[in-house]
Amino acid sequence: MERDVANPLRQDSAPLYEALERYRGDRIVPFDVPGHKQGRGTPELTEFLGARCLSVDVNSMKPLDNLSHPTSVIRDAERLAAEAFGAGDAFFMIGGTTSAVQAMIMSVCKSGDSIIIPRNVHKSAINALILCGVRPVYVDPGIHSGLGISLGMNPGDVDEAIRSNPDAKAVFINNPTYYGVCPDLAHMVKSAHAAGMAALVDEAHGTHFYFGDDMPASAMSVGADMSSISTHKTGGSLTQSSLLLMSGDRVAPDYVRTIINLTQTTSASYLLMSSLDIARRALATRGRETFHRVCELAEYARSEINGIGGYYAFSREIMNGRDCADFDITKLSIHTLDIGLAGVEVYDILRDDYGIQIEFGDMGNLLAIISVGDTHYNIERLVSSLSEIKRLKGKEGIELWDHEYVPPVVRISPREAFYADSRPVPLVSSEGEISSEFVMCYPPGIPILAPGELVTRDALDYVLYAKSKGSLVMGPRDMTLENINVVK
Amino acid sequence: MELWYTEEHTPDVRFSIKVKKQIYSAKSPFQQIDIFDSDEFGRFFTLDGLMMVTEKDEFIYHDMIVHVPMATNPAIKRVLVIGGGDGGTVREMARYDSVERIDMVDIDEMVVDACRLHLPFTSCRLDDARVHLYFEDGLKFIRRFENSYDLIIVDSTDPFGPGEGLFTREFYGNCFKALSEDGILVNQHENPYYESYSHSMKRAHSRIKELFPVCRVYQAHIPTYPSGHWLFGFAAKRSDPLRDLDDSRWNSLGLDTKYYNTDLHRGAFALPNYVKRALDLIG
Numbered sequence: 001m002e003r004d005v006a007n008p009l010r011q012d013s014a015p016l017y018e019a020l021e022r023y024r025g026d027r028i029v030p031f032d033v034p035g036h037k038q039g040r041g042t043p044e045l046t047e048f049l050g051a052r053c054l055s056v057d058v059n060s061m062k063p064l065d066n067l068s069h070p071t072s073v074i075r076d077a078e079r080l081a082a083e084a085f086g087a088g089d090a091f092f093m094i095g096g097t098t099s100a101v102q103a104m105i106m107s108v109c110k111s112g113d114s115i116i117i118p119r120n121v122h123k124s125a126i127n128a129l130i131l132c133g134v135r136p137v138y139v140d141p142g143i144h145s146g147l148g149i150s151l152g153m154n155p156g157d158v159d160e161a162i163r164s165n166p167d168a169k170a171v172f173i174n175n176p177t178y179y180g181v182c183p184d185l186a187h188m189v190k191s192a193h194a195a196g197m198a199a200l201v202d203e204a205h206g207t208h209f210y211f212g213d214d215m216p217a218s219a220m221s222v223g224a225d226m227s228s229i230s231t232h233k234t235g236g237s238l239t240q241s242s243l244l245l246m247s248g249d250r251v252a253p254d255y256v257r258t259i260i261n262l263t264q265t266t267s268a269s270y271l272l273m274s275s276l277d278i279a280r281r282a283l284a285t286r287g288r289e290t291f292h293r294v295c296e297l298a299e300y301a302r303s304e305i306n307g308i309g310g311y312y313a314f315s316r317e318i319m320n321g322r323d324c325a326d327f328d329i330t331k332l333s334i335h336t337l338d339i340g341l342a343g344v345e346v347y348d349i350l351r352d353d354y355g356i357q358i359e360f361g362d363m364g365n366l367l368a369i370i371s372v373g374d375t376h377y378n379i380e381r382l383v384s385s386l387s388e389i390k391r392l393k394g395k396e397g398i399e400l401w402d403h404e405y406v407p408p409v410v411r412i413s414p415r416e417a418f419y420a421d422s423r424p425v426p427l428v429s430s431e432g433e434i435s436s437e438f439v440m441c442y443p444p445g446i447p448i449l450a451p452g453e454l455v456t457r458d459a460l461d462y463v464l465y466a467k468s469k470g471s472l473v474m475g476p477r478d479m480t481l482e483n484i485n486v487v488k
Numbered sequence: 489m490e491l492w493y494t495e496e497h498t499p500d501v502r503f504s505i506k507v508k509k510q511i512y513s514a515k516s517p518f519q520q521i522d523i524f525d526s527d528e529f530g531r532f533f534t535l536d537g538l539m540m541v542t543e544k545d546e547f548i549y550h551d552m553i554v555h556v557p558m559a560t561n562p563a564i565k566r567v568l569v570i571g572g573g574d575g576g577t578v579r580e581m582a583r584y585d586s587v588e589r590i591d592m593v594d595i596d597e598m599v600v601d602a603c604r605l606h607l608p609f610t611s612c613r614l615d616d617a618r619v620h621l622y623f624e625d626g627l628k629f630i631r632r633f634e635n636s637y638d639l640i641i642v643d644s645t646d647p648f649g650p651g652e653g654l655f656t657r658e659f660y661g662n663c664f665k666a667l668s669e670d671g672i673l674v675n676q677h678e679n680p681y682y683e684s685y686s687h688s689m690k691r692a693h694s695r696i697k698e699l700f701p702v703c704r705v706y707q708a709h710i711p712t713y714p715s716g717h718w719l720f721g722f723a724a725k726r727s728d729p730l731r732d733l734d735d736s737r738w739n740s741l742g743l744d745t746k747y748y749n750t751d752l753h754r755g756a757f758a759l760p761n762y763v764k765r766a767l768d769l770i771g
Contacts, residue, residue, distance in 0.1 A: 304631075354657055377653055380627045384658035387631055391665060 011084060011284035015076035016277040019064055020056045020270060033059050033267070058270050067092060067268035068261050077277040084284040085210045085229070086220045087245035089253040091260060093228075094272045097204045098124035100228035100244040102131060103260045107226065107251050108170045108198040109134040116161045116192075117172040119408055120150040122202065123438055123475075125172060126414055126450050133415045137165045141177075142323025143405050147314060147335050148364040150405035150446075151323040152176075152183030155191070162195045170198040175206055175219060175227075178360070178367060178446075180331030181324045182216040189224050198250050201227040204242075207235035208330060208371075211287030212295065216326035225250045234330065236372040237279035241272040282372075290372050291330070297379055298330050298370040304383040305332075310339035310390050332368040334386070336361075340395025342469045344441075346386070349393065354385040362441060363466065406462050409454035417452035417487055424483040427463070430455045433486035438475035441466050447475070455486070493524055493532075495539055497714040498682050503539075505529055505712075512606050516598035518650045523606045529712060533574060533607055535599070535645055539712050541574045543609055549676075550610070551748035552708040552720060552756065554580035557639050557672045559738040559753055560722075560729045562586065564638040568666070570626035570654060572643035573599035575611035581641075582613040583743055591637075593622040593629040595650050627653035633666035640667060642675035647688045655688060657695045664699045664725075673723040677705060680763045681715035689719055693767050696723045704729060705767060706756040708747070719763070730757060 009015070030037050039046035039054025046054045060066040065074035074092065082090035093100045101124045109115055111133035117125060119138040129136055139161050142151035158171060171192040176182045189199040201219035203209065207229050209218040219227035229235075229243040246256060282290075302313040312335040316327045336343045347361025359369045368382060411434045412420070422436040432455065439449040439459075448466075449459050467473050467481065476484050491507040505526045512523035522534045530543030541549075554577055558564060565588040569577050573594040581590050592614075594600055600621065603611045614621065622629060626644070640663050645651035653659055654675075663673050677692055678685040697703040700723035710718045722729050735750040759769070 304628075376625065377627075377650070380625050381653055381656060381658060384627050384631055384653075384656075384662055388658045388661035392661065 009076055009080050009083075011080060012281065013080070014274075014277045014281045015073045015080070016065070016270075017274045017281075019073040020058075020274050023058065023063060024055055030058075032061065053271065056270055056274065059267060064270065067094070067273065068257075068264065068266060074273065077273070077280070080284075081243055081276065081280045082245065084280050085243070085245050086218070086247075087227075088247040089245070089256075091244040091246075091257065092268075092273050092276050093242040093244050093260070093264075094240060094268045095242075095264060096240045097202075097228045097230040097233075097242040098122075098127070099260070099264065100242050101125050101202055101204075102128040102263070103244055103256060104200045104226045104228055105129065105134060105170070105172070106132050106262070107256045107259045108200065113169045114165055114167065115170045115172055116158065116165060116168050116197070118153045118174060120177065120405060120446050121172065121174060122204065123440060123445050123447055123450075125202065126438070126447060129413070130415045130418045130451065133413075134169075135413045136410070137161055137168055138408060138410060140407055141405065144318060144324070147312075147318070148337075149179050149181075149333075150177070151181045152325070153188070154323045155184045155187045155325075156322075158188050159191050162191055162197065166195065168195075168197055170200050170225075172200045172202065173219075173224075174202050175209075176216060176326075176328045176331070178205060178331075179333045179365070180205075180328035181318075182326035182328060183323065184321075184325040185217050185219065185224070186222040189219075189222050193223070198226070199224040203227045204230040205233055205331070206328070207231055207233065207283070208287070208291045208294065209328070211283050212291030212330075213288060214295075215291070216328055220245055220247055223248065226256075231276055231279055234369065234371045235279050235283055238272050238275035241276045241279075243276065294330050294370055294372065294374065297374055297376070298332050301332055301368075301370065301379045301383060302329075304379075305334060305386055308383070308387045308390060310394060311336060311386060312338065330370050332370050333365055334368070335365050337364045339390045341389070341393060344466070344469050344471045346389055348470055349389050350382075350385055354381070354388075356382055356385055360441075362471070363469070406448055406456070406459045408450065408459075409456055410452055411454050412452040412487070414451045421488040422485040423488050424478065424485050427460070427481060427484045430484050430486060431457055431460055433484075436485045436487050437477065439463055439473065439481075439484065440475050441471040441473055449475075452487075455484070493526070493534070495534070495537060495714075498684065501682075503712070503714070505532065512602055514598060514602065516596050518596045519599075519645075521596075521599055521602055523602060531607065531609075532712070533603065536649055538646060540645070541576060541607065541610060542712050543607075545711050546574075546576050546610060547746045548708050548710050549713075549718070550576040550580045551745050552706070553577055553641055553643060553674055553676065555738075555743075555745060555748040556706060556720070556722065556729060556753055556756070557641070557674050558584055559734075559750060560724075560732050561638070561670060561672060561727045562734075562737060562741075563670070564672070565589070566637045566639075566668075567591070568593070568630075568637045568640045570594075570630070570640065570642045570644065571651065572641070574603045574607055575600070575614045577641055577643045578616070578619055579610055579613040582616045582619065584741075588618060590616070590619045591622065592619060593624060593626050595623065595625050597623040625653065627656070627659050627662070630659065630662045630666050635668050636666050638668050638671055640671070640673045642673070644676060646678065646685075647692075655692050657698075660692075660696050660699055660723075667725060670726050671724065672727055673700065673721070675721045675723075677719035677721045679713060679715040679717050680719055680760075680766055681717055685714060686766060690766055693721060696721055700724060702726065702728050704757055705759060705763070707759060707763070708756065730754060
């Protein structure tokens with residue numbers, strides 16, 4: 001079904017949203033699922049979420065297309081998304097960016113293949129390695145010693161990994177990291193392609209790179225093969241809705257769809273999909289102004305927070321041309337150690353005492369996301385609260401754990417470790433064992449230990465310290481984290 | 489034709505005044521500003537449809553928010569008014585010759601401009617030489633000060649909308665920092681009767697109590713505010729509004745007030761039991 005040339009798709013339209021509006025107007029009598037039948041069957045839910053919301057919580061049907069096999073309004077909406085992001089193709093993902101990252105890896109790697117990947121990836125990437133039996137070639141990220149944060153991969157290290165692993169199928173790149181650190185993306189994409197490898201980019205935190213002015217380079221703009229975009233994180237769509245973008249001819253779009261359909265639900269939520277369509281329209285038509293305002297708010301907040309003293313809201317000055325080639329200024333990352341408090345402590349105080357929810361706090365830093373929905377009022381509240389926390393709870397000369405990245409010692413592949421016979425041992429006496437589980441603070445969800453890695457003294461100390469500071473440490477089957485499963 | 493102004497005090501309770509004429513209506517970057525004339529309450533001024541000031545009963549609010557702290561500590565010299573764009577609080581404050589400086593910070597310059605033009609009965613002292621006007625977010629303004637004011641009066645709107653930041657823990661903490669050693673913080677505390685307001689009242693009170701050694705609540709009867717029963721918070725680092733009140737000292741100033749007197753000052757701190765319970769003053 002080709003589009004009428006006289007009536008091309010336009011970015012100010014939203015085909016899926018419009019189809020849902022038509023559906024609502026048609027007052028269709030539903031003898032299909034979902035069983036709540038436009039909300040009537042669960043009045044408490046309708047009362048809570050609203051009748052308008054429930055009336056479009058529907059299932060695939062001819063006028064609304066089908067995400068597993070899109071031929072009409074979903075296909076049109078995906079085409080518009082591809083165009084808006086400068087991609088060849090776009091897929092609506094309703095399993096979060098986790099599902100997009102897994103689809104990227106599974107589209108280019110098969111069991112037994114290897115992939116070059118920074119160790120400070122989100123656990124979703126390592127989960128994908130477990131699922132499809134791909135061997136990771138880890139590249140240690142750079143470390144900013146003053147801030148205790150991990151940076152991006154050093155381009156030299158990536159080139160070296162490519163040289164030593166010529167059979168690797170892909171290079172996986174974070175753009176940006178949670179903290180806003182961007183690698184030299186263009187260089188890495190070029191190196192990967194020169195070696196015949198695919199360049200896969202996790203842009204979970206980079207939706208705005210495609211729309212704002214003076215933003216770090218986006219994956220599609222430098223010719224990466226695929227990118228995972230958390231539209232819901234900074235782009236304004238509903239939680240769990242994401243995009244998978246792709247370009248070039250290294251990977252066939254129809255194969256990617258087949259891979260996505262391996263694990264994707266066959267009852268894709270129209271609430272999530274329509275939110276992608278509507279958010280894409282907003283981004284394409286006024287994203288530039290929106291992110292101009294977002295940048296202004298973030299820069300204002302940074303200068304006010306740095307004016308308090310003690311806090312360090314870092315920005316472009318940490319760029320070094322190597323493992324931090326660019327910086328995303330919409331990430332309000334704040335180093336807290338100089339007021340004598342761990343990032344996670346400030347995070348907890350902000351939530352418990354000041355009613356302010358921050359994205360995450362780790363040992364030395366906290367991160368506030370500034371996005372399409374922020375206002376000046378809220379920024380003032382954050383700044384004033386930080387000033388109060390320093391006044392009331394600030395300390396001096398407290399020794400705090402000051403590094404975020406624990407270099408892994410990989411003994412066996414994640415999949416091998418995950419499926420190996422294992423036994424639980426007390427965490428405190430697990431040093432020297434091979435972990436069969438993840439251990440991570442969440443957020444950010446970057447593993448301290450991944451399956452197959454040696455439990456080192458450093459890793460163990462870090463986990464125990466994070467627990468003592470009140471971080472939500474998770475991953476092991478034993479949810480109290482007294483025990484950890486290790487390979488027998 | 490009849491024209492009525494209506495404020496919903498709760499989703500089920502309405503308060504209406506018959507309007508003679510609408511004098512002013514404009515939308516500022518922060519809120520909707522309206523000014524009306526009526527027979528019963530004279531000229532009145534609303535923000536986002538909520539009653540702020542009427543010509544007939546504004547004296548109650550402004551007397552109580554100013555004279556209670558001023559009678560408690562007559563040595564107050566440096567005053568900050570946050571909000572108060574109608575000028576009524578500054579008008580009462582300017583009656584004290586002993587006050588050396590009055591800073592007023594309101595987020596919305598359009599409110600002050602409209603009140604200067606249409607509410608001369610409250611805005612009449614905004615040009616006093618001691619008065620300095622600042623137009624910015626009070627939460628931001630207060631952050632930069634330390635030991636700078638003897639009295640801070642929070643004459644704000646309700647804690648929904650532009651005034652929200654002025655009911656937060658961080659704001660009260662910043663006020664504490666900005667106050668001198670003998671400083672006093674007075675704020676409008678909403679009404680105790682309707683649940684949606686009393687929730688803000690309780691929250692404000694508990695937050696202030698954590699920061700200030702002296703923390704009390706007093707009341708007044710304001711016909712045009714929801715439930716007619718209005719509370720004010722009195723917080724101080726040292727001054728106690730009952731212990732430190734010297735009747736004859738304040739009376740010797742010879743200020744003619746329509747609502748406030750020193751007997752009422754003491755009485756205003758006597759609260760009904762249901763309010764005491766809400767504030768955890770009794771079990």
